[in-house]
Amino acid sequence: MARDIEITFDCTDPAGLAAFWAEALGYRLQDPPKGFESWEEALEAMGVPPERRNNASAVVDPDGVGPRLFFQRVPEGKQAKNRVHLDVRAAPGLEGDARMAALEAEAERLVSRGAARHERHEPAPPLSAGFIVMTDPEGNEFCLD
Template sequence: MTTRWTMTVDCTDPAVVARFWSIALRYVEADPPRGWDSWESWLVDQGVPEDEWNDGASLSDPDGVLPSISFLKVPEPRTTKNRLHLDLQVSGGRDKPAEQRETAIRQEAERLIEAGATVVHEATQDGVLDHLWMADPEGNDFCVV
């Protein structure tokens, strides 16, 4: 039996980073806990001061299949390269023609750049685009493959 898991991203502005990743992964804001109509009503009920409402955010797969992702406010900025990152697999795999893979990677990268990402590095193999190393709005690494 496998272990159920989720992922948490430390960040300085959970709302901004969660908004980017909702676009990147096509995820949605997680539902509030049972018994509450909204996250705002839950926060009020729990007595959380309004200036702490952006201390976290949570996204979920709209189909309910893939792991959820949380975003947690931390005081320190990112300072080194991530040791763990997501690969957004959009190209269809290396069995597809190189031109087709490159087109899919570049189209996805443009969509993500519009959402606030930046390209860090273009990785090629034998002169053919293999993947793009990118960063989200707070500099967290991910690849478009």
């Protein structure tokens, strides 16, 4: 039986990283619990002290197809290269120069929102159509593919 999955990020700023990934993927912040207009209102009603209100955040695919991304605050910073990373499919169906131009445009857009660009890998058919290695605002690696 297939399972739904959730991808969890350990981070220092759950709200900030959730906002970045919502923008990067076309996701939206998860709605607050029923009966509440905002997360701030819900957390206040639950008695969560202000200093703990950025301990977690989540974003969801507005179409309900992609996995939920969950961001949880941890005390330690990122220590080493990710063993697992996301590939953001920013140029589906494109090849050659058109593909790389689309990846460059997306890289530029995400850099303006806090990502960092690391390296471009040129197309090397038949094994690679080319990609760009990036990191999110907290240093987690991902590729524009």
